Amino acid sequence: MRRGYGVGHALVVGVGQDLPNTINDAKGIHEILTDESRCAYPAAQVQLCTGSQATRKQILDGLARLSKLDADASVIVYFSGHGYQVNDGDGAEDGYYLMPYGYDTGRLNQTAVSGGELTGALRNIKAGRLLLLLDCCHAGGMANVKSPKASKRAAPSLTKAPMPAEVLQVLSEGKGRFIIASSKKDELSYAGKPYSAFTLALIEALCGKGTSQEDGYVYVADLAAYTIKMVPRLTRNRQNPTQDFKETDNFAVAYYAGSETKAKALPETIAKPQIEDTPGAQDFQAAEPLAQRWQIIGQQIINSQAGFINNIGSVNKVIQIQGNATFYENDDD
Numbered sequence: 001m002r003r004g005y006g007v008g009h010a011l012v013v014g015v016g017q018d019l020p021n022t023i024n025d026a027k028g029i030h031e032i033l034t035d036e037s038r039c040a041y042p043a044a045q046v047q048l049c050t051g052s053q054a055t056r057k058q059i060l061d062g063l064a065r066l067s068k069l070d071a072d073a074s075v076i077v078y079f080s081g082h083g084y085q086v087n088d089g090d091g092a093e094d095g096y097y098l099m100p101y102g103y104d105t106g107r108l109n110q111t112a113v114s115g116g117e118l119t120g121a122l123r124n125i126k127a128g129r130l131l132l133l134l135d136c137c138h139a140g141g142m143a144n145v146k147s148p149k150a151s152k153r154a155a156p157s158l159t160k161a162p163m164p165a166e167v168l169q170v171l172s173e174g175k176g177r178f179i180i181a182s183s184k185k186d187e188l189s190y191a192g193k194p195y196s197a198f199t200l201a202l203i204e205a206l207c208g209k210g211t212s213q214e215d216g217y218v219y220v221a222d223l224a225a226y227t228i229k230m231v232p233r234l235t236r237n238r239q240n241p242t243q244d245f246k247e248t249d250n251f252a253v254a255y256y257a258g259s260e261t262k263a264k265a266l267p268e269t270i271a272k273p274q275i276e277d278t279p280g281a282q283d284f285q286a287a288e289p290l291a292q293r294w295q296i297i298g299q300q301i302i303n304s305q306a307g308f309i310n311n312i313g314s315v316n317k318v319i320q321i322q323g324n325a326t327f328y329e330n331d332d333d
Contacts, residue, residue: 005255007074008033008041009127011062015081015101016051019138021191022080023050025199028269029078029133032206037264039206039218039254054081054101056111063121073127074253080199083136085161096164098136105158115164122170129251130170131220135182135198137162137189139280161185168244176251178220179244180227188279190235197239197275201230204270208256208263216261217252234275 010033014026030048033041047062059079066075082099086108096115097108104111122132137160162181170177182189182198190197204210206218210226224243231241257264 003259004036004040004042005074006042007072008039008045008076008254009066009069009073010041010046010076010078011059011066012046012048012076013054013059013062013079013081013100014050015054015079015099017081017101019081019191021193021196022135022138024193025080025135025195026050026078028195028199028203032203032267033076033254035258037258038256040258041254052101056100056103056113059098059100059113060117060121063118063125067121067124067126069125069127071126071128074129074251075125075127076131076133076253077122078133078135080135080196082138083134083161083163085159087157087159096161096166098164115166118164119166119169122167127176129176129220129253130178131223131253132167132179133202134163134179135189135196136160137183137185137187138191138196139188160188162187162189162242163244175249177245178224178251180224181242181244182231183239184242187239190239190275190279192234192273192275194269194273197231197234198227198241200234200270200273200275201227201241204230204266206254206256207266209266211256211263214261214263216255216257216259218254218256219250219252221250223253 010030012026012030012033014023016023026048027050030046033039033046034043047065049058049062063077066077069075079098083096084099085096087094097103097112098118099112102111108114122130162183162185163179167179182196192200195203202223205223205226208218210229211218211222224241227241228243231239
């Protein structure tokens, strides 16, 4: 009988702020990774950073801890939040940034994580297998947090971007490196309840959906193939995940049924998920305290219907659109 997936380590980040549903996404990934009957990662080896615990410092510290692992380890780094290409006009802060909790557009180098910093941190991870998952390009305005000492110059130009170009350098430096981003560079990512379209597909794949062989392991190729197939179905072909790798083995990233090889039924929490029909048009329940959320996003109240999707593993046909809700029909192909 197998024990827990002892080689598995992860850093799971859901920023929150003006994207409160990203906290739910991160918690969902954390829950499935640490579920002893599913992925079976030891709980002490999965760091969850959400909301006010997902600052630049905490993210970089989490990556630094992963750099202490040896080649026998397997690592997942998951980030759900804003990713932006930045151009401030004078070249001082041009480049890609992941926006942590408490970012300040006037002090990006001190409050955000640049593409170069992310690349350097990933390069320092010596684990034999590294999977980077980026659920970025979410709709919605930025909270534009400003500190009292923030620069008074004009705000930089921000363009949504799902993946930093710099991080692709890591792929050419050895095998065992794989990146999956939630969308193409000209697309937005669709939120949902309880999870976004991309995170929902990830969780289903980590439960054994789409596995190519029933040996108890989730392989990186199966994870990529399932998300690339399912996310377009959930979003009517408006969001398409991308994958990047150079030379790598089809390495395992987790168990899908703990000590067993037969996949279990999907968790009840995703039996009837909702995926927004228009990015940013719906207000899914915040995972942060309500008072904190009001402080960040002000008096933004969005009320709309949500679409129910049944049996995500086999859905592929849109049968009705009503208001902001899309209803899906099951198809067992």
